[in-house]
Amino acid sequence: YWQREQIELPPQVISVKGNSAEYPSNFESAGIEKLRLHVRARNYKDFSQITVSLINDHQDSENSDFQERNENCFYQTELSIKVKENAKLIPRENIGGTTTEEKLNSLLYRNAHGYAVGHTCSASWDAENNIVRTDWLPQEYVQDVDPRGDPLIDQQLNTMEFKSFSSEAITKYSEEQLLSLLSVIPDSYEKWIDTDIEKEKETVPEELLDVANNQINFGRDAIRRMRQTIALLKNNPDAMKAFFYANEAMVIQAKWQGYKLDWRPFQLAFSLLTIESIVDKSIDRNIMDLLWFPTGGGKTEAYLFLIAYTLFYRRLERGSLTKSDGVCVISRYTLRALTSDQFQRSASLICAAELIRIRETGNNNKYPFSIGLWIGKSNTPNKYKDAVTALKKQATINPKAIEKCPCCNGALEWGADERNELIIVKCLNNECELGEKCPELPIHTVDEQIYRIRPSFIIATVDKFFQIIRFPTRTNNLFNLNTEFNPPDLIIQDELHLISGPLGSMTGLLELTIDFLCSKGDFKPKVIGSTATIQRASQQILSLFDREVFQFPPPLLNADNSFFAKKSTVSSGRIYLGITNAGRTGQFMMSAISGSLLQSINDDSEGWKPEDKDPYTTLCGYFNSIRELGGARTLLWEDAQKAKGVYAKIRNENEREVNDLQELTGQISQEELKQALMRLQKTADHDDHIDMLLASVMLSVGVNIPRLGLMVVNGQPKTMSEYIQATSRVRRNEIPGLIITLFSNSKVRDRSHFETFCSWHNAFYRHVEATSVTPFSSRSRDKGLKALVVALALREAMMDERNIQLNADRKKIVAEKVIPKILKRVQSIDSMESEQCRNEINNFLDEWESRDSLTYLWNDQHINESLFISAEMAAQGQAAGRFNAGIWVAPNSARDVEPDVNIKIRRFLSRDFVLPHTDETLTDN
Template sequence: MHEALGRQQRVVEHLEQHYLGPIDGPEELLRNKPNATYLVGVLYPVGIGIGIGTGTEDEEEKVQLAVEATTAEDSTDGTEEPSIDMANAYQPSSSALSFIHDGDSVDIDLGYATYTEERTDTHTAWRRHGHHLTGIRWEQGTVSGGPGDGRVALDVRCRPFGQNSSLVTVAISNTREAPKNDEGVGQLHTEDALYQVGMTVRSVGGRILPYRSVEDLRLDSEQEELAVRYRHRQVFAVGHGTSVRWDQDDTGGCASVSLDPLPRYTVPTVEAKKSTADILRLGRLTWIQDDTANVLTELRTFVDDYRHWTQEQQDQAQGLPDHHRPAAGRITDRQSDAVERMHEGITLLEESSSARDAFRLAMAAMHEQMLQSNRTKATGAEEDTPRREPTWRPFQLGFILVALTSTAVADHRDRDLVDLIWFPTGGGKTEAYLGLAAFEIFRRRIEHGIRGGGTAVITRYTLRLLTTQQFQRAATLVCAMERLRVTDPLARGMAPFTIGLWVGNATTPGTQKEAINRLEATRRREIPDNPFQLTECPWCGHRMMPATRSENAEAYGADHSAGDIWLRCPDRTCRFHDRLPVEVVDERIYKYPPTILLATVDKFARLPFKQEAGVLLGAGAGANEPPSLILQDEMHLLSGPLGTTVAIYDAAVLGIIGEVGGRPKIVASTATIRSADDQVKGLMARKVQLFPPSGLNEEDSYFARPTEDPNAPGRIYIGLMPQAFTQSTSVVRAMVAMLEAPARAAQGPQDVRGTDAYWTAVAYHNSLRELGRTVTLIRDDVNSLLATRRGPEGRTRQIRGDGMVELTSRVDAEDLPKALQRLGRGLDEGDAVDVVACTNMLSVGIDIPRLALMLMNGQPKTTSEYIQATSRVGRGDVPGVIVTLYRATRPRDRSHYESFLGYHQALYRSVEPTSVTPWSTASRHRSLAAVLVTMVRHLSSWREDSQAVLFRADSNVVRNVRETILEVVERSDPDEYQATEEHLDRLIDQWRIRTSPDPDTGVSTLRYQPLRAQHDEPALMRAFDEDREGWAVMNSMRSVDLNINMKIIGEKA
């Protein structure tokens, strides 16, 4: 671990030297001008003209600087933050900081460097000269002056702030005036600028106090709780045109504040609680039926350990200041609720033999799932090779116990409570809810026999990439469950377990005929692709498709006969060589509803169009119970327009399941969320409970806490905001330094592991347009600049033609798994990626341990995205380094840069609330008709396309659907109840009118959607872009807006 930390520190030092300087020590001799070398920490002489001073831009780029400041860019969600006036992008001649203190005066230390020209026989170089001025005393009331050397000026302004304290602003300025050319434009002479400028201020005769903001004065209940949790994370200063840092003593007081033009902060690793308790072993938990009393006692001891911690929290809450106690009380109350629910889960296992059986089988299945997930063909491990005993992390077992009773008991008081797993990224949320899913699947089979078949669990994702990645993991669990059907006497008579991937047909085939055609086309290709998304056998890890064309049909992980197609492992020694319990073809999913259905939320937009899809919700499923557990992954992504649309469709999904006799338990997961109560109420019209509930101190929830080990690696964030360079030049300079960093991380050219640690740089963008610009810059400018530089041993690094991988919505579905596989390959495998250019597709669900270096090109719109995206690096043994490149012309970027330390020391506190408004007027006009059609079609006998004409407004089905929808509105958004009722009644009446006989023929004809051959036939629904009669219904949850391209012609007035 010390070796990894050393590599991380060497990378950070390398970046600091190239961004701020000096590169080669305090008396360095630079071959290039320092103003063309260093990006930050420079104060320019007064009066420099636009575009002068960098010495690196040609005239075209100077124009681009102005264009970038005034042109909005296409972002991933169609919006972009406006830029501020270009006056703020001039080369700055001053920097300042503000703080509050109760002293009489301040002491100031200054430091900066100048460079002078030195000529040699072969070239011109620039010599660094350091300057230090310490102990400058400024008495209260002094306004401004100079410290004595004439190169810098100080301006100190004091204003009364509260009782016996002052708000102090200290500014440092370059006193030199830039000489003007014949046109009167200021010119930069390198000797006139100040470099590596630093300033530290201390209070004399008093203390530097926390810097309060206006937001601190008006807090809602959740913000009050955040104030309790982060009460030790105070802000003591803010920067003006620069960032700041402060030094705190052992008591938490602030000793000094300083300018920090290149701020950095180490976000400590939040690690899951470690425990050696035997009860965490899955092997031990499988003894619950044979050694019931002892296993239950061990489970109670496990919960009691948590209870003791909660009691300590209650004692601590009593010692807090009065204004914190109400919020602290709410926090500890939720902890007590979790303890009681965990004990209730243990009581269920004690009293119910079927629950114990289901629990035992679930633990056995997860035991095998964890073993097999760590075993791949690449390791050469045989199936009987000894492996590390699978264990639960304490939070995972705690969550299963918390949700157990309300999942197993349909009429339990917490059945309608959404249990939200709230845990840092990479903490094991997926395994936690898979364990609960396995329990529920086995329980249904044990208690309901054949009726417990069909689709039991629906798992929903917002991104196709996330869906296909999690599909591999969940498929391993289903394989383990299938193995138990062979090896375990209790499971032996159960119906087969299967898993289905229900996503868009650009990703997986819609029909068996299409799937067979894709397979045959794959067999003919010299380099076979994979049309079925499953890249490896979920049981043994063997690749599903050969690397090159093979005449052996068994080399391909799929086969077909008599119009049927199925997946299988190509390895003859694998237990699933004949058939994998995996379905990826829509037609087969409808015909054989899978036990676990993994789907994108977008696929549910097809419900009004697909009569066969109702079987997945229990409609027309014959003797099978409807789904009883719904898992919603990455719930924080269900916000804004997407969340709003998903929420209104959820009224139909949950309504159908409810009408056919089910009240599904809902479990969700996230690493970042605010205002969970409001979001879940809007999304699902239910209440929510987070697990694990938060503690009184930051991210410490007993089950997870920031590591206290000083040698434990954390992610290092570096803030970079060049103000005298164009954004294009800033990206190029930032990337070049990062791409040279692996050589510094390694201990010599033979240290391949050290070089590989930071070899692949991730370039994250907030819009496709920015990404496109960066891709061009990397291929051209970055490579050109790299070619002029020499690293250790005289080597230079170049980006190969295929060395850049893109992860965006533009990448074809079949290429995404290949890209992820390639990102996992290191230098020793000869095909390591140089740069990953990506948008928010990377920010969720991507787990590639070797990624450790990221350029965040601009502050994302939400802190949630920032946390999620940056958490994708440093997930393995190599600690992460993130450079956040701020754009000086964007107000939000400047604000984040100027408050860098305060923001990063309490990242989760800054997560913004999200909102959904499913029953607003705009949302209803887009989606209410689809909700009505979906519910009526799947709950009635009018399922065929031609049977829309059979609609009867006064039927029991329609009355029940109407009542169900309005009940959801009343729970979710009662203010919209009346408007929704009126809107719904209008839709019902419109459908009734359209079923009336044609006045000419006397015949009633109305389809749900037209036959392609008879497009003019009356149809109830139409696509949004179709110009004919009918309700406009979306094909995707993301088809939420109609877009218009506009071009303004002419000059500004």
């Protein structure tokens, strides 16, 4: 055995002059050999940039054994540098750039400074006392955002003799009281801009004043729009009534979920910003309103209110809540986990709205408000017969999107109405108000049923909308075509930052068709979105939706305070720790960290209560790929368990029992996902409690797990957006969060993030990468342009799946009505591709016209008679040499831009396989 010796070196003086530095080169005078200091100084503008290194000069020989190498090492080294009184630390310069977005970041984060960078190690500092130091375990406390906003709001409320923005109180207000309450928001916002912001503008550097003035103008424009909505509510009785109804629906669904809803100022402000452009179809309707708010701040409630408002207003505008109105709102998500989670919350709102409608119409159940889940056959059945079979066999893929009644939390019964060929759902609780008033809950999850019923509100995945190309007749119903109803008025795109890359490009192509289907005359649908992490939103939204963007709340002069969201100084927040695996393998470090954290729950020295410990009893490991997660599963289950035992002995504690490990990835089924999310709500004293959760990107896309408080991130995620989103799953509600990120020293990007750990955690959102969306690039056109042309041509030229021949008259209609629409979009988004796009469309139309034997729009079984086939069939056919590469392929998904091929593996018997050019056979063992 050997023991490490504590060494503390006396302070050394480093004198810097220009590009040279004077300093003691070694520490032999202190009795330390083979350890030396190296200092490099560089003049930069009017200050010095200094690099200080500590070097171990011990040399290992070929004969050195393990113990000799360890004896020659210096462990837990630390350098601490204090600047003398006649000098001061200068923050590292942020290269701001010249684009509008870069200048805006320079303005918003001008007070977020970094003072040092580590090399292999990390760095931290005490700027007030002019001290920087190396740090092997850097930490940064990331404060929460206070959604209550600026104190001026409460002051204005008190002036107007209101206590809060209580949703329950609003249900009892008169119209005049409601208008007065709502006026508090734009009035206090205007006062804040006129006083605080104009004063702060005096401190803005001159080169950023233009950006500052532009941001202030955004704030004043928001005030204008909010006051327009207040005026609308005052002058339009239906608009006012819809507001009260929507607020009451939110009160009811909140009560069902066990909480009282106090509106946060930004939620009401966003509603005021948007309502006028939904109702009056004003010029602001063509602006996409983007709700930008940190994860967990309450974005969902904001657009749930707008959904309820739109549903009520459309019916009131038609004259009665008893009248059907088709599909009113469409909400789209990128991943099924997020879709399923939001569907449960949205179903609760729709059921609450339906109770109000029933009450107001004298128990009329003929045309209920309803909700549909449209996400694909891998999650819910497409056909009624398949759904019936799934229910009888209790199959994994079944129509049961929710298990509990939104009102009473009792069991639901899913069954079949054979007469009408509908899947119906009932609450079995005889004392449930919802079950009593709604014998059949207005919830639809089977595709055939959704096409027939036209639910008021549809939740779907982005991928699913490619069905409008393949099945135009049935999907036309989702847009109320050939009916008396108006097309959907509101489209919601949640988690906008995920619509990027190939998915974003394919989605951007499809959006032109959706715009066309949802438009009436010159009026497009209102599009709103939400995100917590985005850069260059204006360019992304132009490429996706061909719209200008209004980000709300608009950041004015400081990222820490947008009036509606202010950095909190009293919340528990999250602590981020960084660790490098320098000198050890990543597997060893992951096991050691996990073992220590798992065992730490048995540390009773702080006197924590069991309920306080509970958020930390589930250790969440976040991985950047399925491959890494798969490799870690065995590692954590075995090695972390061993490490846990070692720590228990060292700390003289009882070893914790760890019994359950759960994966949360895209590879698990929809039913497994639902069960996993339910189990993650279970506390440590429950038999079904999960001790370890291994998650991939699925966790970062809005999955709500309030009780998680502990996470280990295995390597820096691919994007800063993913890192922020994933780690924000930790510490929801009042739970303090701890996130430990293990960086790989062998990966340049990981090492850079570790070395600058404190700097970028100090200004999280500044470092979010811009996303790329190129819907009309050559590769995107190859994949989807033909399908886009056909989707529009079918509607304009009155064709369908079995009437697909392009004759001269139809071609003329396409040339006059379809091509200009597409080229206008291309010109707006990427004008350089316009001419090439025109040529490709014309060539395609000529080829389409020449195919005189077309019978089907899309049929993989009759290739020569079909206009399109799937990418999978094309790949299989070309590989087998059954047809040439000229067959037209259409995408079946926005995500899968390359075809999938199923591979079946079977065991060969020896007689089945003879090695080529030999008489040798493979034997079956």
